[in-house]
Amino acid sequence: MRILIVEDDxxxxxxxxxxxxxxxxxxxxxxNGKDGLFLATTEAYDVLIIDxxxxxxxxxxxxxxxxxxxxxxxxxxxxxxGEVDDRVKGLRxxxxxxxxxxxxxxxxxxxxxxxxxxxxxSNENGAxxxxxxxxxxxxxxxxxxxxxxxxxxxxxxxxxxxxxxxLKNKGTVVTRxxxxxxxxxxxxxxxxxxxxxxxxxxxxxxDKGREAPFIRTVRGAGYIIDV
Amino acid sequence: xxxxxxxxxxxxxxSFVMAALFTVLxxxxxxxxxxxxxxFAKDHFVHSTEAVLDSQIALVKMSDMPQxxxxxxxxxxxxxxxxRLPDTVAGDVxxxxxxxxxxxxxGDQRRYAAKIYSAxxxxxxxxxxxxxxxxxxxxLMHIMGICSIIFVMIVVFVSYLISVFVVSGxxxxxxxxxxxxxxxxxxxxxxxxxxxxxxxxxxxxxxxLLARIEALMIGVRRVSDNIAHDLxxxxxxxxxxxxxxxxxxxxxxHTALLHDADHMLRTFTxxxxxxxxxxxxxxxxxxxxxxxTILQDMITLYEPLAEEKGIRIDHDIADVTVKGDKxxxxxxxxxxxxxxxxxTGQHISGGGxxxxxxxxxxxxxxxxxxxxxxxxDDDELDKIFDRFYxxxxxxxxxxxxxxxxLVKAVIxxxxxxxxxxxSDQGLRIITIL
Numbered sequence: 001m002r003i004l005i006v007e008d009d010x011x012x013x014x015x016x017x018x019x020x021x022x023x024x025x026x027x028x029x030x031x032n033g034k035d036g037l038f039l040a041t042t043e044a045y046d047v048l049i050i051d052x053x054x055x056x057x058x059x060x061x062x063x064x065x066x067x068x069x070x071x072x073x074x075x076x077x078x079x080x081x082g083e084v085d086d087r088v089k090g091l092r093x094x095x096x097x098x099x100x101x102x103x104x105x106x107x108x109x110x111x112x113x114x115x116x117x118x119x120x121x122s123n124e125n126g127a128x129x130x131x132x133x134x135x136x137x138x139x140x141x142x143x144x145x146x147x148x149x150x151x152x153x154x155x156x157x158x159x160x161x162x163x164x165x166x167l168k169n170k171g172t173v174v175t176r177x178x179x180x181x182x183x184x185x186x187x188x189x190x191x192x193x194x195x196x197x198x199x200x201x202x203x204x205x206x207d208k209g210r211e212a213p214f215i216r217t218v219r220g221a222g223y224i225i226d227v
Numbered sequence: 228x229x230x231x232x233x234x235x236x237x238x239x240x241x242s243f244v245m246a247a248l249f250t251v252l253x254x255x256x257x258x259x260x261x262x263x264x265x266x267f268a269k270d271h272f273v274h275s276t277e278a279v280l281d282s283q284i285a286l287v288k289m290s291d292m293p294q295x296x297x298x299x300x301x302x303x304x305x306x307x308x309x310x311r312l313p314d315t316v317a318g319d320v321x322x323x324x325x326x327x328x329x330x331x332x333x334g335d336q337r338r339y340a341a342k343i344y345s346a347x348x349x350x351x352x353x354x355x356x357x358x359x360x361x362x363x364x365x366x367l368m369h370i371m372g373i374c375s376i377i378f379v380m381i382v383v384f385v386s387y388l389i390s391v392f393v394v395s396g397x398x399x400x401x402x403x404x405x406x407x408x409x410x411x412x413x414x415x416x417x418x419x420x421x422x423x424x425x426x427x428x429x430x431x432x433x434x435x436l437l438a439r440i441e442a443l444m445i446g447v448r449r450v451s452d453n454i455a456h457d458l459x460x461x462x463x464x465x466x467x468x469x470x471x472x473x474x475x476x477x478x479x480x481h482t483a484l485l486h487d488a489d490h491m492l493r494t495f496t497x498x499x500x501x502x503x504x505x506x507x508x509x510x511x512x513x514x515x516x517x518x519x520t521i522l523q524d525m526i527t528l529y530e531p532l533a534e535e536k537g538i539r540i541d542h543d544i545a546d547v548t549v550k551g552d553k554x555x556x557x558x559x560x561x562x563x564x565x566x567x568x569x570x571t572g573q574h575i576s577g578g579g580x581x582x583x584x585x586x587x588x589x590x591x592x593x594x595x596x597x598x599x600x601x602x603x604d605d606d607e608l609d610k611i612f613d614r615f616y617x618x619x620x621x622x623x624x625x626x627x628x629x630x631x632x633l634v635k636a637v638i639x640x641x642x643x644x645x646x647x648x649x650s651d652q653g654l655r656i657i658t659i660l
Contacts, residue, residue, distance in 0.1 A: 012464065102466055157527075184524060186557045188561060190561065194528055
């Protein structure tokens with residue numbers, strides 16, 4: 001994947017670029033808004049990571065300009081501000097995701113991969129898909145039936161949505177915050193790891209009698225369904 | 228605002244009451260004055276006229292009968308045997324007072340008051356006194372009386388207009404101010420139609436004040452944003468370096484260090500978040516949200532965690548809607564529930580028990596979160612919402628000590644209040660929205 005990082009803090013951008021390199025992605029760095037917009041319009045990127053407060057040109061303006069020109073490249077906004085109003089403004093200006101500093105690199109990486117994935121699956125026919133399948137597990141979105149190895153599994157509504165989200169993003173790490181935001185649809189900071197209990201319940205149902213867990217825990221990051 | 232309410236406001240307003248009072252007093256004063264002038268002047272006039280006539284009669288009685296005709300201010304006229312008034316008088320005669328008549332004399336077109344004097348020989352003499360001047364004065368007074376009534380009515384009308392103007396002006400200012408308080412949007416300004424009247428002048432001054440407050444708020448915001456940007460960024464950098472080291476060595480020391488850095492950042496973030504909520508009062512994005520949905524979603528999120536700890540959550544939630552921010556409300560109530568789960572007495576016989584109810588009470592929403600944990604001492608009940616307050620027994624528990632402060636900031640942003648009560652079982656936290 002090719003990523004553009006627009007961030008005025010050199011340490012942060014170097015940290016992101018280094019992490020991305022380790023994860024197998026290449027990245028370009030722009031130190032101010034003007035250079036960022038120039039690179040974003042002249043080069044082709046899979047994902048843009050844009051800081052909100054930038055010299056020369058505000059991060060939101062870059063995204064607005066790109067969207068105005070019909071450029072749909074997924075953009076993730078980084079910000080030191082964290083209130084709802086800012087988040088709403090960020091997403092309204094055309095950002096795909098909003099991440100408040102400080103963040104764990106794993107969180108950013110997961111979001112970058114999901115954002116890139118979402119674009120490519122929606123470009124194919126992923127959006128109209130009603131049947132999700134990984135290995136011997138199938139999930140039917142219409143009949144809301146889940147089967148593993150031919151055996152049907154009875155899931156509660158939340159467990160179903162959790163599994164659905166994980167399956168839709170199979171092969172990429174999904175963080176706990178992403179699960180809260182997408183499965184429960186609330187942006188908030190849980191003081192305890194409430195998600196872990198839900199995952200372990202889901203696991204106890206779908207892994208019944210099997211050795212290897214279907215949903216794998218990625219330490220310090222989140223969960224993944226390996227393809 | 229509906230018209231009926233505005234009307235009520237208007238009737239109750241001090242300007243209207245003052246205008247009404249003014250009108251009543253003015254009217255009463257004018258009436259009293261008019262009445263007294265009229266009463267005394269007429270009385271005086273009648274008496275003096277009568278006295279003049281009586282003295283003239285006495286004069287006539289003592290001396291000879293005067294000549295018929297006008298002599299100075301006096302008029303003498305003999306009546307015929309039947310006692311009828313002469314033709315020159317007969318026209319327009321009115322009774323003035325007991326025994327006195329008033330008429331316009333055809334001879335000189337002047338107005339006379341007259342008495343009839345019956346002489347000893349049976350002759351009847353009409354003795355008149357010229358009252359033209361006094362009568363004219365009287366008529367003038369009459370006109371002036373009517374004028375003063377018209378003036379009073381004009382005063383009534385003008386004071387009505389003034390009170391309407393003042394009331395609608397102050398109402399407009401109050402409405403805008405109310406709106407600013409409600410939405411927290413300091414960029415709004417009062418309408419200043421002109422600069423000549425006091426109200427517009429006041430609105431102008433208030434606008435200057437608002438501009439100043441806005442500038443200060445922006446300043447505060449800029450400072451806190453800069454703190455967020457300038458301090459959190461190096462903190463993040465430090466945390467990231469530790470993360471890199473932790474990945475490299477993957478030992479306990481580095482994991483603990485990373486955990487500490489994360490905790491520090493989390494505390495810092497929570498603190499910034501609370502102060503932003505308190506200083507900015509941003510409500511412009513508020514919309515109607517169903518509190519029942521929020522609370523039920525929260526319970527489904529936390530129920531497995533509670534069950535794992537052997538805690539039962541009972542709930543009875545009414546279908547209520549509140550104007551606010553969905554995520555913030557979720558965060559606030561999740562903090563309350565999280566807190567309750569943390570401190571609920573699992574070891575108590577019968578297990579841990581949390582009850583959550585939401586109901587309408589006196590037109591407001593009352594949410595109650597009750598646990599059967601150890602509770603808090605009476606003198607500490609109001610301190611639990613303070614920043615970094617932690618009950619003695621929970622010092623060891625992992626947390627920032629800001630969870631309940633955040634609850635308070637969020638609830639107060641929603642114009643609500645939150646307080647804690649000691650119950651026979653544990654702690655009860657009541658939120659009024």
